[in-house]
Amino acid sequence: MGRVTKYNLEKLLRRPVEVALASEFRYCEPIVTDKTLAIVISQSGETIDTLAAMREARRLGARVLSIVNVVGSTIARESDYVLYTWAGPEIAVATTKAYSTQLALIYLVGLYFAEVLGTIDEEEYKTVVNELLLIPSKVEQILDSKEAIQYYASIYFNHDSVFFIGRNLDYAVGLEGSLKLKEISYIHSEAYAAGELKHGTISLIEQGTLVIALASYGKLFEKLMSNVVEVKARGADVVGLTTESRGEELKKTVDSAILVPDTHPMLLPSLDVVPLQLFAYYVALMRGCDIDKPRNLAKSVTVE
Structure with a gap:
């Protein structure tokens, strides 16, 4: 998920995006300032490594946007901003629908930021949004x-x-x-x-x-x-x-x-x-x- 986010956001925003393993983040002396946006992605909102990384990012001055599935989870509560995937309960341990909904949110976040920054033209914006609306029917085809x-x-x-x-x-x-x-x-x-x-x-x-x-x-x-x-x-x-x-x-x-x-x-x-x-x-x-x-x-x- 992180690498998809990096490739797409850098293309859309023309801003550097770094992907970090949550379990390693605290120990690599990350370069984080009050100009940093940390996007934290978690299905459960309770994963200990991700939670610790988020707290470290906030300690260093970053603003935190979390993308989580479980409403009211710890990560959601402690974030500056939260977007819920609304994937519903996922019984299987290996996540599937949470991954798909996380992708959808990342697309929307990227498009919104690109629109604000002026790094996407109106025609391209409409094209991506229209194609995004067709994704469910194309998944059905598969x-x-x-x-x-x-x-x-x-x-x-x-x-x-x-x-x-x-x-x-x-x-x-x-x-x-x-x-x-x-x-x-x-x-x-x-x-x-x-x-x-x-x-x-x-x-x-x-x-x-x-x-x-x-x-x-x-x-x-x-x-x-x-x-x-x-x-x-x-x-x-x-x-x-x-x-x-x-x-x-x-x-x-x-x-x-x-x-x-x-x-x-x-x-x-x-x-x-x-x-x-x-x-x-x-x-x-x-x-x-x-x-x-x-x-x-x-x-x-x-x-x-």
């Missing part, structure tokens, strides 16, 4: 074709290791897809920026390794395809994900393709994450895992 994702899960559910690769926003979404897969299926999974493959990661690719290549971000599609060729040359099986408009081009390079409807580039994470969540769900189901309550995990982390 859900209507979930049988293909279920089929891919039936082929690859017995793999011991899975790699997600992407560039820019695709890399950011890959982090979430990888997290979901490891959380509920107990498969070792990692996400990498595709441009970093040759700096070490590619040594892990061998015959039959599953690589999920996210290629929805149009500006970097060709570069991502070059990375796909590289891993396939080392024996990887590649499942590619892109938009419908690039589907035929993708199919020329990957072994299997998952397509999502086209939308504004900024909003692609909202669509791309759905098939990745479905893939993780079906893989975990076929492995006999407890999907709602994965082992060793809790809904809210309340100890450091």
Whole structure:
């Protein structure tokens, strides 16, 4: 979520955005002033590391905007400003709908700030808002074709290791897809920026390794395809994900393709994450895992 926020807000606002792990924030002597806005994102509003990071940011003078789901939670109460996602109760430990609603709020915050700063023109603003309103119906389209994702899960559910690769926003979404897969299926999974493959990661690719290549971000599609060729040359099986408009081009390079409807580039994470969540769900189901309550995990982390 943080990396999607960084990419989108920096494009919209032309202001530097730093992503910090809440568990590390207090210990890295962060550069925070009274001109800093700290955006704190939490489903439960009670995660101890996030709460501690927020308090440290406020101590250093930052204003805090929190994005939380649980009304009246500690983070919500202690923030200067709060936006609720209104995702409703989420029973499963591995969050899905909270992630989607957090994305929607980040888009709206970014658009509002960009309008105030004058870094977005009126036509672009209207285009993004209109496309945002279409996201629910486009998600329905993806859900209507979930049988293909279920089929891919039936082929690859017995793999011991899975790699997600992407560039820019695709890399950011890959982090979430990888997290979901490891959380509920107990498969070792990692996400990498595709441009970093040759700096070490590619040594892990061998015959039959599953690589999920996210290629929805149009500006970097060709570069991502070059990375796909590289891993396939080392024996990887590649499942590619892109938009419908690039589907035929993708199919020329990957072994299997998952397509999502086209939308504004900024909003692609909202669509791309759905098939990745479905893939993780079906893989975990076929492995006999407890999907709602994965082992060793809790809904809210309340100890450091």
